[in-house]
Amino acid sequence: MRYRIGDIPLWLDEPESRVRAIAAERLGLSPGKLAEPRIVRRSLDARKKGHPRWILNVEVDVADDVRSGPHHPTVVAVPDAPPPPQPVRRVHQPPIVVGTGPAGLFAALGLLERGVRSILLDRGRPVGPRRKDVAQLFRDGTLDPESNMNFGEGGAGAYTDGKLGTRIGHPAVRKVVETFAFYGQAHGLDRILVEGKPHVGSDLLPCAVEGLREHLVANGVEVRWETRVEDLLVDSQGKCRGVALGGGGAIESDRVVLAPGNSGRELFELFARRGWGAEAKPSAVGFRAEHPQALIDRIQYGPAAGRPELPPADYKLAENPSVEGSVRGVFSFCMCPGGLVVPTPTEPGLQCTNGMSNSRRNARFANAGLVVAVSPEDYAREGFTGPLAGLEWQRKWERAAYELGGGGYRAPAMRLTDYLAGSPRRELGPTSYRPGLALADLTRLFPDCVRTGLLAALRGFERKMRGFVTEEAVLIGIESRTSSPVRLVRGAGLQSVAVPGLYPCGEGAGYAGGIVSSAVDGLRVAEAIAAELS
Numbered sequence: 001m002r003y004r005i006g007d008i009p010l011w012l013d014e015p016e017s018r019v020r021a022i023a024a025e026r027l028g029l030s031p032g033k034l035a036e037p038r039i040v041r042r043s044l045d046a047r048k049k050g051h052p053r054w055i056l057n058v059e060v061d062v063a064d065d066v067r068s069g070p071h072h073p074t075v076v077a078v079p080d081a082p083p084p085p086q087p088v089r090r091v092h093q094p095p096i097v098v099g100t101g102p103a104g105l106f107a108a109l110g111l112l113e114r115g116v117r118s119i120l121l122d123r124g125r126p127v128g129p130r131r132k133d134v135a136q137l138f139r140d141g142t143l144d145p146e147s148n149m150n151f152g153e154g155g156a157g158a159y160t161d162g163k164l165g166t167r168i169g170h171p172a173v174r175k176v177v178e179t180f181a182f183y184g185q186a187h188g189l190d191r192i193l194v195e196g197k198p199h200v201g202s203d204l205l206p207c208a209v210e211g212l213r214e215h216l217v218a219n220g221v222e223v224r225w226e227t228r229v230e231d232l233l234v235d236s237q238g239k240c241r242g243v244a245l246g247g248g249g250a251i252e253s254d255r256v257v258l259a260p261g262n263s264g265r266e267l268f269e270l271f272a273r274r275g276w277g278a279e280a281k282p283s284a285v286g287f288r289a290e291h292p293q294a295l296i297d298r299i300q301y302g303p304a305a306g307r308p309e310l311p312p313a314d315y316k317l318a319e320n321p322s323v324e325g326s327v328r329g330v331f332s333f334c335m336c337p338g339g340l341v342v343p344t345p346t347e348p349g350l351q352c353t354n355g356m357s358n359s360r361r362n363a364r365f366a367n368a369g370l371v372v373a374v375s376p377e378d379y380a381r382e383g384f385t386g387p388l389a390g391l392e393w394q395r396k397w398e399r400a401a402y403e404l405g406g407g408g409y410r411a412p413a414m415r416l417t418d419y420l421a422g423s424p425r426r427e428l429g430p431t432s433y434r435p436g437l438a439l440a441d442l443t444r445l446f447p448d449c450v451r452t453g454l455l456a457a458l459r460g461f462e463r464k465m466r467g468f469v470t471e472e473a474v475l476i477g478i479e480s481r482t483s484s485p486v487r488l489v490r491g492a493g494l495q496s497v498a499v500p501g502l503y504p505c506g507e508g509a510g511y512a513g514g515i516v517s518s519a520v521d522g523l524r525v526a527e528a529i530a531a532e533l534s
Contacts, residue, residue: 001062002078003027004040008056012309023058026072035060043196044311049302052310055196082171087115088533094119094222095255095529096243098229101155102519103259103506105212106176108221110526116533117220119251121243123228124152126213127206134159137343138434141408146226149344149354150263153225154209157515160344161336161356162200164192166516176519183211187359197314201359231270232256232499240501254501257525259518260508262484263346267508268391277489277498278387280379281510284333284482285397285446286371286454287475288341288353289416290431291468293366296337299467312337312361315368317464321456323449330457333369333482337361340432341476343409350398351405351412352480353433365432369479370461372446372453382447390485400445401478405438412440416473419443420458426471433476442477484510494528503529 005023010016019039024031037058046052059078095111097104100122108118123146124130130152133144150156164177177198181189184200187207192198200208217223228246235241242252260267271278293312297305300313318331339357355367379389382396404412411433414424419442428437443451462469487510489497496502505511505525512518 002059003062004057004059004076004078005037005072006057006074006076008058008074009045010054010056012052012054012304012307019056019058023060026075027060027062029062034062039194041196042194046300046313050304052301052304085110085114085527085530086534088530091116091533093253093255095257096121096251096253097257097259098243099155099259099261099264099506099508100153100213100223101259101261101506101508102157102176102515103508103512103522103525104155104257105209105216106179106519106522107257107259107505107526108216108522109179109212110523111529112216112219112221114526114530116530117222118257119253120216120221120223121227121229121251122152122223122225124148125225126153127158127210130158131206137409141343141410141435143345143348143409145346145348146228148346149342150261150346153213154206155261156263156344156354157518158206158209159202159356160342160354161202161334161339162205162515163334164198164200164516166514166520168517168520170520170524172520172523173516175523176516179212179519180205180208183215184208186211199357199359199361201361202356203358229267232502234499238499240496240499255503255529256501257503257505257522257529258488258509259505259522261506262481262508264508265347265391268388268484268486268488271486271488272387275498277496279487279489280376280387280389281483281485281487282373282375283390283394283485284329284331284371284373285394285450285478285480286330286333286369287442287477288355288367288479289370289473289475290341290365290367290433291470291473293338293364295467295470295472296366299465312366314366315465317457317461319457319460321453321460323453323456328449328453329373330453331371333371333479335366335368337366338363339365339367341365341367341411342433343411343435344481345398345409347395349402350395351402351409352398352478353411353476354479354481363432364430367432367476369482370454370457370475371479371482372450372457374450378447378449387486394480394485397445397478398480404440404442404444404477408435410436410438412442412445412477413437413474414440414442415471416458416469416475417471419475420455420469428474429472431474431476437474437476440477442475445477483513484508486510493532494525
């Protein structure tokens, strides 16, 4: 029988042999009768400043007849692996999957595991040429609207950090992490199988994505790059019959998975124009905050900062200040230790940013989005209503940020302390952001509800992390695409409520919020299609 023993503390100076002794004690065995435990999760507990420790979960195989000790609350039996998916017997047409982000790739994988070969379409390019397009944007601010930080193989996640943490509790979460580990094992990604906060890194995630795509192609999945879907084919009964492509041409199929990512704005507009069941949804906006990583290490680790055993420190902050008589959520988003702030526009003349870090997280700065929750009611106050209200609201502020930065995707920025003071008083220091920063008054961006909420929360963040509000920190504009501002409504069997046979999927469709949850949603859609086909 296999058992998992959780919450085993291990100080930095303690040997790992101590883990075996604790596991044996909790199982009621002598250490000599216990095989070497296998670490399955390792997370850092830095709450005690100056004395961080590891918290480990381990698994060990034990003969049933020797486990005679009392049951410890941290000991649980590990269930047997679920059986493999049953193959689908009949498929009239290959399903079409639009988008090669996590949702699309894992939808194709889930279908393939059931014997269904699909056709994958992406408006962008594979990772090789996509790297060149991204580098050009960094170098001189030249944007390719079809191949950038959001569009192309791997979707937005491929170049924005590769964090595999998630708050969802779906059983397929482990499968997603294991899949990335398997296809990235040549680059040492086995490590993410035990990390409490699995992080692939923007340098290695494209390699894992490429490996997964090669597996799909080798087993009969067709992939077409630079293929933009501009419309759906719908029959006289309103059922989906395929997709119409940019430049002419079409592909017929009675099942289409739509996984466009949160920047697939043309498809959102198509749904709104045709009345195909789209609705505005809440989102969050704000800025990227960039600090020296050494400063974050000192705040989080105290006297232990600088110890080689410790990873670059991260943080997670949240406040709920009262703004205009109601509670407004303000929180850190996509925190990147040892990372870079990067431009993520997809349309000319619109400025937005995100964060990323490579696998070693060894860059000089740390960054995170500091964002304020906004709702359809907030969009309406600015005159935006209907299913695309959030999209047009985003565009308004992205356009304002672009103009404030002076063009060329230079980001408007100011010191965090100056933002609190209400005006940019000091010149900007070094930054990781390319194509560069422009000193600007960020208080001119966003409505009062966002500015007031952020100002109140910053004071709360300082109380929680003394030294967070400092002249060394810079706010960089803007963080506006934390999630899709539109939901493509689906109903029974995860199909569109308006177009049977169409499966809105992932973050762009409004049903996920990151790499893992998007991938899980792709697997769920694959399961729903297989169930219908069977």
